[in-house]
Amino acid sequence: MEKTCLVDNCNGIVDAKELCGKHYRRLMRIGSVNLPKRTSKNLQTKEYRTWSAMKFRCSINSKGEDYHNYNKRGIRVCERWINSFDNFLKDMGKAPKGYQIDRIKNDGNYELYNCRWVPQKENSRNRRTNVLSYEIAEQMRVMEKHGITISEIAKSMGFNYYTVYNVINRGAWMR
Secondary structure (H helix, E strand, O other): OOOEOOOOOOOOEEEEOOEEHHHHHHHHHHOOOOOOOOOHHHHOOHHHHHHHHHHHHOOOOOOOHHHHHOHHHOOOEOHHHHOOHHHHHHHHOOOOOOEEEEEOOOOOOEOHHHEEEEEHHHHHHOOOOOOOOHHHHHHHHHHHHOOOOHHHHHHHHOOOHHHHHHHHHOOOOOO
16 A cells, blocks of 8 residues: 655655655755745735745755855855745835845845845845946946947956946946
8 A cells, every 4th residue: 555645634645755746845845845824915926936036045955056156155044034924024024116135244144134125236236246346337437438449448357348338338337
């Protein structure tokens, strides 16, 4: 006789760790066989999607770039938020339109005193891999005014052509 899943009210056939395939995958994905309390209304909010993505980025099961940028660096979601969307929403409040979650200390965890809502443009500038700054962008503009081509600026400063083009011609990195 085949064994059934250990989860209450589940009659699925055991796949691994005495769980059916559905509950085993959920355990691997979110660290629990139980889904956090949520409503279909929550699933459609920016805040819920942010909370869910934040947890996945820090998950031991995240793949590729997320693993190296979050979990491998020791970045975690605090105990208060990890299994409670309600606590996350209570602490962070609703995100203003066009804003994203940002960690104030880039090497810090996702927790109340290290998170804030910021505009997407500001958030993209706060990446640890970002080497462009307002000062460097201003240097690019000065060089261009002195007749140096975008290609020459890009080569001499170690940026690609389109980055320099956007700084000079599209007003990127203006204060």
